[in-house]
Amino acid sequence: METFLSFVSQSSLGLASTGTGLAVALVILGTWILYVRIPEENRDFKDPLSPRLKFIWPVIRVVEYYLCTNFPNEFLERVDQQLQKTGVSYLLSAEQFIALRIVLSAGAPLVMWMCLRTLEIDQPVLIVIAPLAGFALPLLWLRDTRERRIREVALAMPVFLDFITMAVEAGLNLSGAMQQGVDNGPKGALRTEFNIVLRDIRSGLTRADALRRMGERLEMPEVTGFISAVIQAERLGSSMATVLRLQADQRRNERFQRAEKMAMEAPVKLVFPLIIFIFPVTFVILGFPIVMRFMSEGTF
Numbered sequence: 001m002e003t004f005l006s007f008v009s010q011s012s013l014g015l016a017s018t019g020t021g022l023a024v025a026l027v028i029l030g031t032w033i034l035y036v037r038i039p040e041e042n043r044d045f046k047d048p049l050s051p052r053l054k055f056i057w058p059v060i061r062v063v064e065y066y067l068c069t070n071f072p073n074e075f076l077e078r079v080d081q082q083l084q085k086t087g088v089s090y091l092l093s094a095e096q097f098i099a100l101r102i103v104l105s106a107g108a109p110l111v112m113w114m115c116l117r118t119l120e121i122d123q124p125v126l127i128v129i130a131p132l133a134g135f136a137l138p139l140l141w142l143r144d145t146r147e148r149r150i151r152e153v154a155l156a157m158p159v160f161l162d163f164i165t166m167a168v169e170a171g172l173n174l175s176g177a178m179q180q181g182v183d184n185g186p187k188g189a190l191r192t193e194f195n196i197v198l199r200d201i202r203s204g205l206t207r208a209d210a211l212r213r214m215g216e217r218l219e220m221p222e223v224t225g226f227i228s229a230v231i232q233a234e235r236l237g238s239s240m241a242t243v244l245r246l247q248a249d250q251r252r253n254e255r256f257q258r259a260e261k262m263a264m265e266a267p268v269k270l271v272f273p274l275i276i277f278i279f280p281v282t283f284v285i286l287g288f289p290i291v292m293r294f295m296s297e298g299t300f
Helices: 002-036 051-066 073-086 094-119 124-169 174-184 189-202 207-218 221-236 240-269 271-296
Strands: none
Touching: 002 051, 051 094, 073 094, 073 124, 073 207, 094 124, 124 174, 124 189, 124 207, 124 221, 124 240, 174 189, 189 207, 207 221, 221 240, 240 271
């Protein structure tokens, strides 16, 4: 009887594994059939995909083409504005970003189930929560990208303004000076933003409008102040080199003040780990010999 039950159990396990494998194979085959019918995407002027995105890109393209293109235009425009503020618009379109959230939400339960089976943990609640985590993960990635982008722009702005100022003082106009800053400045988000400004100018926008679009994408007081000063100097006919030099000095002073503020905040931020982690361990290390001494003398 035990031999028969063991045989049935092994047969059921084998059938379940075979059925799961066939289901996965059919899903992959169906996705590939839908993918080959999608028009080829032109990514000549877009950022390259990361290896992780390349792995699931066919699925993202299928969801984007057959589902996300039917979403309301107002919703897609709001998503596109979020992507522009984080600099991801040259990597993903609004439809592709929504498709990424849907794909991660659908694939998260399977990944969680495989992890739980590997670790031999029985927690079905985690499988239920996994879709929500997969759906929210791209938003967290956008927020982190936005914060990292702001810090990078604030750090590199004085250097870029120095390059632009020296080029203007050497006799170039503002557009040529920005091109010199893009060619010789440090790589990063600010260099990309100035490159976009030059691209907008070449496409027919005025310099003021191109700079305003840069301010709308970044939404930083430092950038907004620089753009306002440049536009006002052009309108009033003021010395552009003097304005840029003042802006560079001001941005450098602001960077120094931010560093001072972070240094002054460090002791306050250390209070919590000191109280929760360091002080208890210190008391245990100091009190253990005393307690052992009292126990050996029979005090306790």
